[in-house]
Amino acid sequence: MKQPETPFDDPAARFEAGRFGMWLFLLVLAVLFVATILGYLVVRIDNAATFVPEDAPPPPSLLLVSTVALLFSSVTMQRALAAGRRGDPRQGGLMVATVILALVFLGVQAVAWVELVEQNLLITDNLYAWSFYVLTGLHAAHVVGGLPPMLVTCWRAMHARYGPENHRGIAYTAMYWHFLDGVWLVLYATLWLGSLR
Amino acid sequence: MTTLDARSPIAAEAPDNYLTFRRGLLSWLLTLDHKRIGVMYLVAVLASFFVGGVMALLVRTKLLFPGEVTWMTAEQYNQAFTLHGAIMVFLVIIPSIPAALGNFVLPIMLGAKDVAFPRLNLFSFYLWLAGAACAVYSLLAGGFDTGWTFYTPYSTNTTLGGVIPVLVGVFILGFSSIFTGVNFIVTIHKLRPPGMTWFRMPLFLWALYATAVIQVLATPVLGITVALLVIERVFNIGIFDPSMGGDPVLFQHFFWFYSHPAVYIMILPGMGIISEIISVHSHRHIFGFRFIAFSSIAIAIFSFLVWGHHMFTSGQSPLMNVLFSAITFSVAIPSAVKVFNWLATLYKGSISLNTPMLYGLSFLFLFTIGGLTGIPLAVLSTDIHLHDTYFVVAHFHYVMMGSALIAMIGGLHHWWPKMFGVMYSEFWGRIACGLVFVGFNMTFFTQFMLGSQGMPRRYYSYDQIEGMAEAFKMYHHISTGGSYIMALGFVITGIYLLHSLFAGKKAPANPWGGASLEWQCTSPPPHDNFSKTPRVGDCYDFSAVRWDEKQEGYVVDTEAHTASTKNGKGH
Numbered sequence: 001m002k003q004p005e006t007p008f009d010d011p012a013a014r015f016e017a018g019r020f021g022m023w024l025f026l027l028v029l030a031v032l033f034v035a036t037i038l039g040y041l042v043v044r045i046d047n048a049a050t051f052v053p054e055d056a057p058p059p060p061s062l063l064l065v066s067t068v069a070l071l072f073s074s075v076t077m078q079r080a081l082a083a084g085r086r087g088d089p090r091q092g093g094l095m096v097a098t099v100i101l102a103l104v105f106l107g108v109q110a111v112a113w114v115e116l117v118e119q120n121l122l123i124t125d126n127l128y129a130w131s132f133y134v135l136t137g138l139h140a141a142h143v144v145g146g147l148p149p150m151l152v153t154c155w156r157a158m159h160a161r162y163g164p165e166n167h168r169g170i171a172y173t174a175m176y177w178h179f180l181d182g183v184w185l186v187l188y189a190t191l192w193l194g195s196l197r
Numbered sequence: 198m199t200t201l202d203a204r205s206p207i208a209a210e211a212p213d214n215y216l217t218f219r220r221g222l223l224s225w226l227l228t229l230d231h232k233r234i235g236v237m238y239l240v241a242v243l244a245s246f247f248v249g250g251v252m253a254l255l256v257r258t259k260l261l262f263p264g265e266v267t268w269m270t271a272e273q274y275n276q277a278f279t280l281h282g283a284i285m286v287f288l289v290i291i292p293s294i295p296a297a298l299g300n301f302v303l304p305i306m307l308g309a310k311d312v313a314f315p316r317l318n319l320f321s322f323y324l325w326l327a328g329a330a331c332a333v334y335s336l337l338a339g340g341f342d343t344g345w346t347f348y349t350p351y352s353t354n355t356t357l358g359g360v361i362p363v364l365v366g367v368f369i370l371g372f373s374s375i376f377t378g379v380n381f382i383v384t385i386h387k388l389r390p391p392g393m394t395w396f397r398m399p400l401f402l403w404a405l406y407a408t409a410v411i412q413v414l415a416t417p418v419l420g421i422t423v424a425l426l427v428i429e430r431v432f433n434i435g436i437f438d439p440s441m442g443g444d445p446v447l448f449q450h451f452f453w454f455y456s457h458p459a460v461y462i463m464i465l466p467g468m469g470i471i472s473e474i475i476s477v478h479s480h481r482h483i484f485g486f487r488f489i490a491f492s493s494i495a496i497a498i499f500s501f502l503v504w505g506h507h508m509f510t511s512g513q514s515p516l517m518n519v520l521f522s523a524i525t526f527s528v529a530i531p532s533a534v535k536v537f538n539w540l541a542t543l544y545k546g547s548i549s550l551n552t553p554m555l556y557g558l559s560f561l562f563l564f565t566i567g568g569l570t571g572i573p574l575a576v577l578s579t580d581i582h583l584h585d586t587y588f589v590v591a592h593f594h595y596v597m598m599g600s601a602l603i604a605m606i607g608g609l610h611h612w613w614p615k616m617f618g619v620m621y622s623e624f625w626g627r628i629a630c631g632l633v634f635v636g637f638n639m640t641f642f643t644q645f646m647l648g649s650q651g652m653p654r655r656y657y658s659y660d661q662i663e664g665m666a667e668a669f670k671m672y673h674h675i676s677t678g679g680s681y682i683m684a685l686g687f688v689i690t691g692i693y694l695l696h697s698l699f700a701g702k703k704a705p706a707n708p709w710g711g712a713s714l715e716w717q718c719t720s721p722p723p724h725d726n727f728s729k730t731p732r733v734g735d736c737y738d739f740s741a742v743r744w745d746e747k748q749e750g751y752v753v754d755t756e757a758h759t760a761s762t763k764n765g766k767g768h
Contacts, residue, residue, distance in 0.1 A: 005730045006390045008310045017313045017387035024379045024413055032417035035454075039425065039436050039447060047442040124432050127442050134428060 015168055022172050026179045029142070033183050036138060037190055040131050044194050051194070052128050057119045058195050059112075059132065059188075066108035067188060073101035074181040077174050084162030084170040091170070092158035098177070099154050102143060109140050131194070135187055142180055149173050214618065218724040229315035232722060234322050235301030236616065239609075241325065242297050243691075245288040252281035254684060257640075257677040263660035263670050271657040275342035276357075278655060282345030283363065287370050288329055290597055291459065293605045294466035295412075296325070296377050299405050301616060303381060305715040305722060306399050308390040308731045313383040317376050324373035331366025335359030344655065346456070349437040349448040353429050361430055364423040371420045374462070378412030381405055392733035399713045399736045400489050404469025407493040411458045411465075411500055419455035422448065446511055453504035461500040463597055464564075465493055467604030468535055471560050474611055475539045476737050477711040478554035479546025483737045485538040492531035499528045506575055510584045518577055525575040532568055536561065552626030553709070556607025559634045560600055567595030570645065585655075588648025591641045599637055606633075606690070613694065614708045618721040619701030625693040632686030639679025643672045705750020710742050712753055734758040 007013035044051050080094035113133070123133045153173045156162065162170050215232045218224075225233055255277045259269050269277070300318065304311050312318050335341055339358030343351055352360060385398070385406050426448070429435030437448040476483040483489065505513060505521030513521075539561060548554065570592045573579040583589060614620055652659060652669050659669045707716040713736035718727055732755050734741075741758035742751050 006309065007388045013387060014313075017383050020387055021314060021317075021379055021383045024382060028375055028379070028413055028417045031414060032421045035418045035421045035451065036425075039421075039451065042447055043436045043443055046444060050442065124434050127434070127436065130432070130434050131436070134425070 011165075015171075018168055018172065019175070022175050026175065029179065029183075033138070033187070036135065037187070040135065040190065040194065043127055044131075047127070052197050053126055056126075056128055056195075057116060057121055059191055060115050062108055062112045062115065063188060066105045066112070067184065069101050069104040069108065070181055070184055073098050073105065074178055076101060077177045080157060081167070081170050081174040084157060084167045085164060087160070087163035089160045091162055092154075092160060095150075095154040095157035095170075099147075099150055102147065102150065106140060106143055109136060112136075128195070132191060135191060139180070139184055139187055142183075146173075146176055146180060149176070213723050214719065214721040215724050216617070216721050227319075229311070229319055230724065231300050231304050231311050231315065231318060232616075234318050235297055235299075237322055238292060238300060238325070239297040239616075241322075241329070242289055242293045245284055245329065246293075249281050249284035249289055250684065250687065252277050252284065254680060256281060257680040259657070260659075260673045261677050263666050263673075264658050272342065274657045275655075276340045279342050279344050280336075280340075283332065283341075283367075285597075286345055286459070286463075287367055288325075288332065290463045290601050290605075291370075291374055292325060292377070293602070294470065294608065295381065295405055295408055295462075296321070296373075298470070298605065298608050298612060299381065299401075299466060300377070302612060302715055303384065303402060303405060304388075305718060305726050306402055306713050306736075307385065307388065308393055308714050308727065308733060309384065309388045310725055310727075312380045313388055314380050318380055321373040321376035321380070324369050324376070328366040328368075328370035328373060331362050331369060335362035335366065338362050346452060347423070347426060347448075348452075349426070349429075349445045350439070352426060353433075353435070353438065361427055364427050364430075368420050368423050368427075371416045371423075374412050375416045375420075378409035378416070381409040382413065385409075390730050390733070396487070396490070397733055397735060400472035400483065400486070400493075401466075401469035403490040404465045404472070404493045407497040408462050408465045410497050411462050415455045415458035415462075415501070418451055419459075422451040422455065446508070446513075449508050449511055450504070453507045454501075457504040457507065458497075458500040460593075460596070461496055463601040465496060467560070467601040467608075468493065470604045470608035470611070471539060471557050472535075473711075473713070474553050474557035474607055475542050477611075477709050477739075478551065478557065479543050479548045480710055480739050480742075481542055481546035482735075482739065483538070484541035484544075485534075486737065488534050489538050492534045495531040496528065499524070499531065503528060506580075509577060509580050522575055522577050526572070529568065529572070536565060536568075549709070550627075551623055551709075552621075552630055553607050553611040555627060555630040555634075556603055556610060559630065560603050560607065562634075563595050563599030563603060563637065566642075567592060567600055570595065582651075583648060585653055586648035587644040587652045587654055590654045591644035591648060594641045594644075599641070603633070603637075609694075611709070612715070613697070614704030615715055615720050615722065617698055617701075618704050618719075619697045620704050620708065621697035621701055622693045625689055629686045629689040629693070632689065633683050636679045636681070636683030636686055640676050640683060641679075643676045643679070647672045647676075705745075705748045707742075707751040707753065710739060710744075710751040712736050712739055712742055712758065716751070717753060717755075732759050 007017075076094050076097040080091050080098060083089075083091035083094055113136070116129075116132070121129045121132075123130050149169075150173055153170050156169060215230055218230070219228075225237065228234060255269070256274065259266060259274055259277075265271075300312070336359060341355070341357050341359040341363050343355060343360060347360075347364070385402060389398070425435060426437070429437055434441050436443045437445050439445055472483060472489055503521060503525045505517055506525045509518050509522075570588070574583055574589065574592060610621070610626060647669060648654075650665060650668065652662070652665070652672075659673075660666050662669065704720040706719050708720075709716075712734065714727075714731050714733070715722070717731055734755070735758075738758065741754040743754070744750075745752045
């Protein structure tokens with residue numbers, strides 16, 4: 001094989017560049033979420049006494065279920081990546097499990113929303129409701145946005161396409177997925193603390 | 198002798214260049230070539246510049262008349278200046294240098310084949326188009342009159358139907374800008390060929406790098422801000438709405454946390470171009486390379502710490518005002534470092550007064566005026582008087598147009614022969630530059646007078662301002678006259694540049710005597726930029742550059758060039 005003359009022609013350097021680019025993209029999203037949380041904190045602290053209305057329901061406990069699902073999806077994702085790096089055919093099953101867990105997460109989030117609406121908490125009622133729907137919705141939008149690359153990765157893993165030489169796609173997907181997992185933990189903690197009177 | 202083939206006369210006549218590499222509309226629309234993407238951006242940005250310019254002329258023409266006019270209502274006037282601002286900021290100045298010129302030049306200057314993520318690069322161009330389409334749609338949906346700053350609560354209350362579409366457009370344009378930034382940072386970090394160290398990198402690339410850092414860190418805040426504003430308009434509730442416990446000043450904090458750094462997204466690449474132009478056209482090694490390079494980084498860092506100076510009259514705490522005022526002064530240091538280094542580069546240089554250099558010198562004048570008039574705006578006591586007057590309008594036009602856009606036009610002339618392989622008319626170039634310079638100063642210097650005497654910005658009529666209407670009228674007449682002269686200059690520029698595409702003299706590989714890598718490949722460059730990895734020398738060492746009569750251009754003696762760099766004759 002010919003020795004690559006420039007980094008542009010060198011697959012290893014391109015992979016390294018891709019990982020760096022992905023880190024920068026995650027940094028962009030981190031700034032976006034941090035700004036959102038800061039905005040929430042400002043109005044939450046400005047209205048310390050009145051922010052949570054007397055009769056408002058707390059965040060649904062169902063969110064614990066979705067949190068566990070998301071955490072497990074990170075575990076299966078990481079194991080799928082490890083299998084992909086080795087070229088192990090178990091990568092397919094692990095990716096399928098990850099996709100299912102992601103769908104479970106989204107489904108439970110949706111049920112939690114419905115539950116709140118049934119308790120007459122509408123987004124237009126007050127900033128407490130507004131911030132719950134907007135923050136969880138923003139995160140869910142990023143999960144939904146992650147599904148197409150996730151499905152492509154899953155399809156390829158089911159055909160055992162990833163191996164020691166070629167696991168760029170699954171590596172990028174895993175980075176994004178773990179990031180969303182971490183963001184959710186921070187968001188959930190923020191919303192839960194914010195709902196305390 | 199194989200090292201010479203990239204710039205031998207035979208290669209210069211070779212049919213393969215990026216323009217002729219493949220033909221047909223699809224070969225452009227689906228291209229992954231950074232040069233073609235840069236050219237598409239250039240066309241799109243210049244078209245937007247035309248529309249934004251027409252809006253400016255409408256606004257200026259209205260202001261010839263102190264009172265109401267029949268052909269433009271106050272509402273239409275509000276829409277016209279809003280459209281002018283939004284188009285010029287989001288569609289023209291922010292993408293002009295990085296996305297158009299930067300895309301074209303960055304990989305070649307670096308000695309790379311392309312940017313790190315060519316597909317992402319094309320995707321960000323289409324995001325730009327989608328954002329522009331949203332802006333056009335917002336006009337069909339009823340227009341918007343919020344000013345380009347979208348301040349709440351006006352932006353959540355105004356009944357015009359175009360507000361949400363244009364906000365969606367700004368959101369999308371923001372991500373276009375972010376992806377360009379990500380691409381450039383990764384390219385500069387990871388794809389430098391062997392020999393291209395950080396301190397051999399041209400200053401334009403340092404500037405683009407500093408810009409990209411701001412694009413990546415600041416733009417997401419704009420994205421979420423306009424997204425929250427859209428949600429607020431849809432549901433009539435949000436964190437910027439005081440009736441529900443929200444905070445409208447929070448919007449201003451969020452907005453300026455992006456939009457102040459965005460000012461440096463506009464000016465830093467311009468400063469990078471000026472470093473190239475000043476050095477190449479005075480044929481002298483840039484003075485204080487490291488100072489200019491690090492001052493770009495310093496400006497990028499400071500840019501995040503000064504946003505509050507837009508809000509001195511918005512009810513910020515006095516302590517915050519003092520802190521923001523003090524930090525704002527410190528931005529003067531890295532900016533002045535650059536200006537002094539450019540002046541020192543000119544000193545004893547053999548200056549060619551051709552069109553790019555004339556734009557470079559214009560920049561030095563206009564940026565100095567723009568920078569120094571920032572000081573009374575950073576001083577708390579004077580800013581109370583000058584806030585929201587024409588003084589502010591004049592100040593930021595000196596920086597954003599007189600500096601950033603003038604640098605862009607200068608860069609366009611500097612790299613035009615490289616981009617299209619043709620020379621434009623130097624005679625008309627100089628005339629047009631002169632018209633733009635004179636027209637610009639007529640337009641905006643008078644606005645300093647207007648502002649310091651109390652003419653508020655964004656006013657439709659000024660006949661009711663007691664005792665001042667006559668004086669204001671005179672200044673407005675001079676200002677509007679200047680804007681027509683400037684417009685004439687730009688029209689001439691458009692004509693001779695287009696003319697050069699069809700009838701321009703063929704450009705040599707190196708028409709100005711530059712030593713950075715883009716001048717070592719043919720004009721226009723081949724599809725792969727370099728037939729083999731170029732050898733990197735000091736890009737500001739002109740000792741090995743000599744005039745070649747046969748090519749009617751300059752030639753860089755690669756051997757001598759890299760050797761003299763190794764001996765430390767560089768910097």
